[in-house]
Amino acid sequence: MTEITQLRGSAHDKTQRLLPWYNNGTLDEGEIAQVKEHLADCAECRAALADDAGLAREFAAMPLDPEHGWAALTGELDRRPAAKTSNVAFLRRRVPVAWMIGGQAVAAVLAVGIFTTLPSRTPDQTYHALASAPAAPAGNAVVVFKPETSEAAMRSALLGAGARVVGGPNASGAYVLQLPADTRAMALKQLGGMPDVLVAQPIGSERSS
Amino acid sequence: MNLATRSLNIRAMIAVAVTSERNVSKRSAGVGQAAREELRLLESIRAGDRQAFEQLYRLYHPRLTRFLMNLVRRPQLVEEVLNDTLMVVWERSESFNGASKLSTWIFAIGYRKAMKALRRQQDPIEDPEADRRPSPMPNPEQELSLSRNHVLLRKAMNELSADHRAVVDLTYFHEMGYREIADILNCPVDTVKTRMFHARRHLRKRMEGELADWI
Numbered sequence: 534m535t536e537i538t539q540l541r542g543s544a545h546d547k548t549q550r551l552l553p554w555y556n557n558g559t560l561d562e563g564e565i566a567q568v569k570e571h572l573a574d575c576a577e578c579r580a581a582l583a584d585d586a587g588l589a590r591e592f593a594a595m596p597l598d599p600e601h602g603w604a605a606l607t608g609e610l611d612r613r614p615a616a617k618t619s620n621v622a623f624l625r626r627r628v629p630v631a632w633m634i635g636g637q638a639v640a641a642v643l644a645v646g647i648f649t650t651l652p653s654r655t656p657d658q659t660y661h662a663l664a665s666a667p668a669a670p671a672g673n674a675v676v677v678f679k680p681e682t683s684e685a686a687m688r689s690a691l692l693g694a695g696a697r698v699v700g701g702p703n704a705s706g707a708y709v710l711q712l713p714a715d716t717r718a719m720a721l722k723q724l725g726g727m728p729d730v731l732v733a734q735p736i737g738s739e740r741s742s
Numbered sequence: 743m744n745l746a747t748r749s750l751n752i753r754a755m756i757a758v759a760v761t762s763e764r765n766v767s768k769r770s771a772g773v774g775q776a777a778r779e780e781l782r783l784l785e786s787i788r789a790g791d792r793q794a795f796e797q798l799y800r801l802y803h804p805r806l807t808r809f810l811m812n813l814v815r816r817p818q819l820v821e822e823v824l825n826d827t828l829m830v831v832w833e834r835s836e837s838f839n840g841a842s843k844l845s846t847w848i849f850a851i852g853y854r855k856a857m858k859a860l861r862r863q864q865d866p867i868e869d870p871e872a873d874r875r876p877s878p879m880p881n882p883e884q885e886l887s888l889s890r891n892h893v894l895l896r897k898a899m900n901e902l903s904a905d906h907r908a909v910v911d912l913t914y915f916h917e918m919g920y921r922e923i924a925d926i927l928n929c930p931v932d933t934v935k936t937r938m939f940h941a942r943r944h945l946r947k948r949m950e951g952e953l954a955d956w957i
Binding site: 549550551553554557558559560581584585588589591606609610 | 792799825828829832891892895913914915917918919920922935936938939942945946949
């Protein structure tokens with residue numbers, strides 16, 4: 534474009550220069566008001582505005598296919614060294630939600646496994662030294678809450694189930710509970726159905742209930 | 743006032759009314775949501791998530807192809823520049839500092855890559871395969887499949903410089919504001935307005951007699 538056009542500072546020229554962006558809705562409020570005011574009195578600018586709308590519509594039609602380009606770029610990605618992840622700090626990495634939930638569930642199951650397979654911490658002791666601490670009461674259930682669960686929510690859930698915390702939390706966040714024997718099954722079902730609870734299951738024999 | 747002029751004026755007034763309506767509703771909440779989703783994808787890309795990169799690639803492919811097609815006008819070159827552009831996004835995502843919209847940043851990379859490719863094309867390098875390679879311009883058969891308006895518009899666009907084509911495309915197709923376009927092209931806003939003014943005048947001149955049918 535070698536043609537030189539002198540743009541004057543009149544309202545008409547200013548409007549002419551702003552019309553494409555008035556058309557595509559990107560002007561600020563002051564500019565819109567300025568254009569509207571001039572359009573009301575200027576047939577030439579109204580016609581130019583209509584031309585712009587037509588041009589913009591014609592530009593909008595071009596079918597494209599990304600498949601070929603993506604296939605080419607994938608080949609290029611495979612050829613380049615996979616240095617991308619190495620410079621990302623471990624804690625900054627995004628973990629997909631499914632893996633987070635799955636990981637928590639696995640941790641919870643392991644925690645429950647530890648509680649249920651460890652030898653009893655309350656053997657039948659026939660002798661107590663005076664300084665011996667009283668044996669902790671045995672629990673009859675284990676519960677694991679999601680890490681983000683608030684203390685208030687946990688307290689409410691445990692109270693609602695009639696549970697008393699007798700152990701934990703351990704490193705995996707598992708609590709040992711003492712539930713009333715006659716309502717244990719129902720309380721565990723209630724706890725297990727709560728969105729904040731990852732695991733709720735019985736431990737020990739029926740006798741310990 | 744003759745019938746044709748009156749008819750044109752009525753159409754112009756309808757266009758004004760429609761435009762006013764668009765101005766109110768156009769920049770809706772959906773735009774912000776899409777921008778947030780793109781930023782979320784960029785975060786995942788920074789962590790090396792190739793699926794997120796593919797999603798971003800597919801989001802930007804139509805827009806960038808369109809933009810680059812108007813700039814470099816050779817399908818083979820478009821694909822090369824487009825992939826070069828998105829490879830920068832993949833490899834240098836940390837350099838996006840959030841000072842502009844993500845789309846502005848990506849388009850600016852695309853523009854620089856395209857201009858570099860054009861400069862390379864203009865260098866006189868002997869190409870023994872040139873005669874056997876298909877022409878980048880549409881053949882008569884291809885042109886027949888386009889509407890008359892598209893053919894005229896394409897020819898008129900081809901007569902503009904790459905910088906003018908970029909402004910026209912970013913305004914009409916990508917619906918960007920002149921400030922954002924100035925950021926992408928790294929030039930003053932007045933330059934954008936002036937380029938657009940000249941480009942529109944050229945297009946209108948070339949499309950004379952056809953424009954009325956579009957409106």
